Amino acid sequence: MKKLVAGNWKMNGGLASNRALLDALGPVSGVNVLVCVPYPYLAQAQQRDPAIALGAQDVCEYAAGAYTGEVSAAMLREFGCSYAIVGHSERRALFGEDDSMVGRKASAALAAGVTPIVCVGETLAERDAGRVMDVIGAQLAAVLDALGPEAMGRIVLAYEPVWAIGTGRSATAEQAGDAHGAIRAWLQRHGVDGRAVPILYGGSVKPQNAAELFATADVDGGLIGGASLVAEDFVAICRAAA
Ligand code: PEP
Numbered sequence: 001m002k003k004l005v006a007g008n009w010k011m012n013g014g015l016a017s018n019r020a021l022l023d024a025l026g027p028v029s030g031v032n033v034l035v036c037v038p039y040p041y042l043a044q045a046q047q048r049d050p051a052i053a054l055g056a057q058d059v060c061e062y063a064a065g066a067y068t069g070e071v072s073a074a075m076l077r078e079f080g081c082s083y084a085i086v087g088h089s090e091r092r093a094l095f096g097e098d099d100s101m102v103g104r105k106a107s108a109a110l111a112a113g114v115t116p117i118v119c120v121g122e123t124l125a126e127r128d129a130g131r132v133m134d135v136i137g138a139q140l141a142a143v144l145d146a147l148g149p150e151a152m153g154r155i156v157l158a159y160e161p162v163w164a165i166g167t168g169r170s171a172t173a174e175q176a177g178d179a180h181g182a183i184r185a186w187l188q189r190h191g192v193d194g195r196a197v198p199i200l201y202g203g204s205v206k207p208q209n210a211a212e213l214f215a216t217a218d219v220d221g222g223l224i225g226g227a228s229l230v231a232e233d234f235v236a237i238c239r240a241a242a
Contacts, residue, residue: 054082054083089121158202
C-alpha cells in the first residue's frame with residue numbers, strides 16, 4: 001500500500017504564501033500526498049495540482065442547518081476535499097471536542113464521501129502513568145460506536161502523541177511502532193479489519209526523522225504540522241515515504 005503523507009497547515013498561510021507553497025510541491029511518485037488547508041483557501045488549493053489531494057482540518061457533525069460558523073462535509077466535498085482531519089488534539093484540548101463528538105464528526109464525513117483522518121493519542125502524563133492504550137482505546141471505541149465495524153474499516157487513523165505535537169520532540173520509531181501495532185491489534189480484537197485502516201504517525205516529523213519513522217512496521221504515512229509549511233521539508237518528507 002502506498003503511504004499517505006498529509007500536511008496540516010493549521011491556521012497558517014495567506015493567498016500569496018499558499019501560492020508559493022503549492023507551486024513548490026508538485027507530485028511525488030510512489031506516495032499519496034495530501035494538504036489540509038484552512039477553509040477559506042480550499043478553492044485556491046483546489047485549482048492547483050490535481051495529483052495533490054485536498055483535505056480540511058475539521059468538519060461539522062451535522063449535515064446542514066442553523067449551525068453558525070460551521071462547515072458541512074458536503075460543502076467540503078464540493079470544494080474537492082477527499083479527506084477531513086477529525087479529533088485533532090488541538091480541537092480536543094482547545095475547543096472542547098470529546099470522544100463521542102469525534103465519532104459523530106467521523107460519521108458525518110463518511111456519509112458525504114469524505115474520508116475522516118481520526119487523530120488519537122495520549123498526553124505525556126497519560127504515557128507516564130502507563131495509560132497509552134487505555135486512552136487510545138477509549139478514543140477508538142467512541143468512533144467504532146458511531147461508525148460500526150464495517151465503516152470503521154474505511155477511515156484513516158493518525159497516532160499523534162500530544163507531547164510530540166509542535167514540540168520538536170518526536171516519538172521514537174520504537175514508540176511509534178509499539179503504538180501503531182497496539183492500535184492495529186485493538187482494531188482486530190474489535191471486529192475491524194485493521195490491515196485495511198492506514199495508520200499515520202504525527203508529531204514533530206521532520207526530514208531528519210521521517211525515513212526511520214516511515215520504515216517502521218505499521219506506520220503507513222505521516223500527518224505533518226510545522227514542516228508542511230516549508231516546501232522543501234514537506235517534499236523531503238514525502239520522498240522519504242515513497
Ligand atoms: C499536527 O499538528 O498534526 C502535527 C503533527 O504537528 P507537528 O508536525 O508540528 O508536530
